[in-house]
Amino acid sequence: MFTKADNEKLTRVGPGTPMGKAFRRFWMPFLMPEELANRDGAPVRVRLLGEDLIAFRDSEGKLGLLDRYCPHRQVDLYFGRNEQCGLRCVYHGWKFDTSGNIVDMPAEPANTPLKDELKIKSYPIVEWGGLIWAYMGEPEHMPEVPPEIEWGLVPDSHRHITKRLQETNYAQGVEGGIDSSHVGILHSLLDEDTEIPFRKRQISPNSAIPYLASDTAPRFFVRHTDYGMAIGARRNAEDDDYYWRITQFLSPFYTMIAPNKPGGPIMGHAWVPLDDENCWLFTMTWNATRPLEPDELDHGSVHTAVIPDGSYRPLVNRTNDYGRDREHQRLRSSTGIQGIGMQDTAIQESMGPIVDRSRENLGSGDSAIVGFRKSLLRMATDMESGIDPAPPKNPDWYRVRSVAIILEKGVDFLQGATDQLKAIQPEKHSA
Numbered sequence: 001m002f003t004k005a006d007n008e009k010l011t012r013v014g015p016g017t018p019m020g021k022a023f024r025r026f027w028m029p030f031l032m033p034e035e036l037a038n039r040d041g042a043p044v045r046v047r048l049l050g051e052d053l054i055a056f057r058d059s060e061g062k063l064g065l066l067d068r069y070c071p072h073r074q075v076d077l078y079f080g081r082n083e084q085c086g087l088r089c090v091y092h093g094w095k096f097d098t099s100g101n102i103v104d105m106p107a108e109p110a111n112t113p114l115k116d117e118l119k120i121k122s123y124p125i126v127e128w129g130g131l132i133w134a135y136m137g138e139p140e141h142m143p144e145v146p147p148e149i150e151w152g153l154v155p156d157s158h159r160h161i162t163k164r165l166q167e168t169n170y171a172q173g174v175e176g177g178i179d180s181s182h183v184g185i186l187h188s189l190l191d192e193d194t195e196i197p198f199r200k201r202q203i204s205p206n207s208a209i210p211y212l213a214s215d216t217a218p219r220f221f222v223r224h225t226d227y228g229m230a231i232g233a234r235r236n237a238e239d240d241d242y243y244w245r246i247t248q249f250l251s252p253f254y255t256m257i258a259p260n261k262p263g264g265p266i267m268g269h270a271w272v273p274l275d276d277e278n279c280w281l282f283t284m285t286w287n288a289t290r291p292l293e294p295d296e297l298d299h300g301s302v303h304t305a306v307i308p309d310g311s312y313r314p315l316v317n318r319t320n321d322y323g324r325d326r327e328h329q330r331l332r333s334s335t336g337i338q339g340i341g342m343q344d345t346a347i348q349e350s351m352g353p354i355v356d357r358s359r360e361n362l363g364s365g366d367s368a369i370v371g372f373r374k375s376l377l378r379m380a381t382d383m384e385s386g387i388d389p390a391p392p393k394n395p396d397w398y399r400v401r402s403v404a405i406i407l408e409k410g411v412d413f414l415q416g417a418t419d420q421l422k423a424i425q426p427e428k429h430s431a
């Protein structure tokens with residue numbers, strides 16, 4: 001039974017909450033490099049783990065992430081001027097460098113002690129792996145580098161990353177990402193013979209995998225690992241074999257999905273909390289061994305077009321019912337919504353920003369979701385008793401991948417796929 005108290009603990013990430021404290025031990029991706037492309041460019045409003053912040057790139061290219069509000073009289077620094085290695089509040093001119101030092105106070109006497117006594121809150125921020133990352137915890141606990149997830153290790157040409165706003169708690173997103181049992185239902189097309197969706201035709205029409213269609217009720221096996229969780233979905237294949245699809249959950253909010261064809265691109269997601277009711281959804285497509293082909297960039301239509309105003313809100317969203325087309329739903333698909341990515345988002349947002357998990361009735365297809373909740377609640381509870389989460393201190397634990405593989409019956413899926421589950425190991429981390 002998942003209680004209301006469990007739900008609070010899982011979903012609240014603001015300052016001082018157990019989960020919020022645990023998340024503050026991780027480097028977290030939050031901006032696309034394009035958002036801070038220019039030196040002395042426009043500062044960017046940031047909301048992360050329930051805090052209001054401002055990000056900027058200074059004259060030397062250094063990145064800064066500061067409290068949004070000026071420590072003098074709380075003016076929003078979004079209106080500040082990014083000039084000569086600092087962000088200047090335009091009310092009385094206090095100016096801050098990327099480390100949060102006050103470097104100028106033009107409206108105070110020249111010898112004012114305030115300049116050295118005061119600082120503005122600032123967090124470290126790095127660009128790595130095609131994204132910009134922040135660390136919001138105590139300096140003494142800062143991991144040296146972000147998690148070494150495979151999409152971050154490959155060259156730019158081998159990966160494609162997009163960002164969009166999802167109007168739910170982060171956990172709702174992760175639960176959708178590891179919920180393999182919805183794939184053949186939510187994302188299905190109508191079967192022309194029976195006129196019933198969900199039965200025969202599966203997911204992507206280019207899927208070369210007959211077993212997805214021939215066995216729509218896979219059995220799920222969950223293994224807790226040092227980085228999070230590996231979830232094996234087992235389907236019947238030929239007489240002596242099973243077809244396994246292994247999905248990864250990497251603590252605290254990353255997932256990876258197996259490719260639909262051998263050697264094809266791998267798909268990953270990150271659901272990063274802005275606050276308790278919104279998250280950034282980063283979607284990654286990558287190939288470890290070669291550049292992506294143009295037709296692989298939007299593999300499975302999981303990437304989504306966004307409004308080009310810096311909000312990263314999808315063009316189809318809650319306010320226009322995700323563009324759902326009832327005629328298409330009647331004749332062609334489960335949902336009438338275009339694209340796997342928005343089908344997922346629509347359904348996750350439809351539960352409300354924070355679903356009340358105490359009202360659910362879980363089935364056997366939900367074992368990965370139960371595993372995820374246990375794993376994160378344990379992390380938050382440990383944090384309360386002074387035990388730090390281990391994954392952020394071990395970025396190399398993240399060098400895993402998802403795989404689809406045929407294994408003989410009786411072979412353990414993690415053992416049978418040991419080699420295939422390892423990420424390609426580039427020489428070194430290039431942060």
Ligand code: FES
Nearest residue numbers: 070072073089092
């Ligand atoms: S409010 Fe920012 S300098 Fe006065």
Ligand SMILES: [Fe+2]
Nearest residue numbers: 176183187344
């Ligand atoms: Fe989905």
